[in-house]
Amino acid sequence: HMLVGCVGNFRPMKRQDLLISAFATLLPSHPEMRLVLVGDGQLRSEIERQIRHLGLEAHVVLTGTLSDVQSIYAALDLFVQSSNSEGLPNVILEASAAGLPIVATAAGGTGEVVHHGDTGLLVPVDDEDQLSIAMREAISDSALRRRLGVAAKDLIERDYGMARFFREYEELYRAQLSSRQIGP
Numbered sequence: 001h002m003l004v005g006c007v008g009n010f011r012p013m014k015r016q017d018l019l020i021s022a023f024a025t026l027l028p029s030h031p032e033m034r035l036v037l038v039g040d041g042q043l044r045s046e047i048e049r050q051i052r053h054l055g056l057e058a059h060v061v062l063t064g065t066l067s068d069v070q071s072i073y074a075a076l077d078l079f080v081q082s083s084n085s086e087g088l089p090n091v092i093l094e095a096s097a098a099g100l101p102i103v104a105t106a107a108g109g110t111g112e113v114v115h116h117g118d119t120g121l122l123v124p125v126d127d128e129d130q131l132s133i134a135m136r137e138a139i140s141d142s143a144l145r146r147r148l149g150v151a152a153k154d155l156i157e158r159d160y161g162m163a164r165f166f167r168e169y170e171e172l173y174r175a176q177l178s179s180r181q182i183g184p
Helices: 016-029 044-053 069-075 090-097 108-112 128-140 142-159 162-179
Strands: 002-007 033-038 060-064 078-081 102-105 121-123
Touching: 002 016, 002 069, 002 090, 002 128, 016 033, 016 044, 016 128, 033 069, 044 060, 069 090, 078 090, 078 128, 090 102, 090 142, 102 128, 121 128, 128 142
Parallel strands: 002 033, 002 078, 033 060, 078 102, 102 121
Antiparallel strands: none
């Protein structure tokens, strides 16, 4: 099986409906695909209804909220984020750190991590056709998936790793000290 996954609360801005529709269009040409949706929330019954309506019950897994999301990342072949509004999504950072290839909408700060054609494939928000095209490209090309995943992991280690965390924390600490004129 080819496992495509998404992690996020079932809220309107997350647009899981868009992902499910795009997945449904790709399924006939990629019957080995399974979609794993991790999360829960107010739209769960609507999402379940959409899955039934499209006849996808055998192809989509709703896990509910999981405490160990890392094991899901490890099992996935492709991560897809279809939000129409975001900050800098933690799930994008986590999926990148796990070395996953990512297809994502250009919502909020997502483009800071998902550089189109380099660390992932970036598509416009609310564009099911472009989402579907990018997913097909990633699903059909294992070398592309590998290359995107490696580049994403490298970017996270370089720009969002613990070294950066400690450096920024030290800078913050020094700024706090000097603003309070603590010390000699």
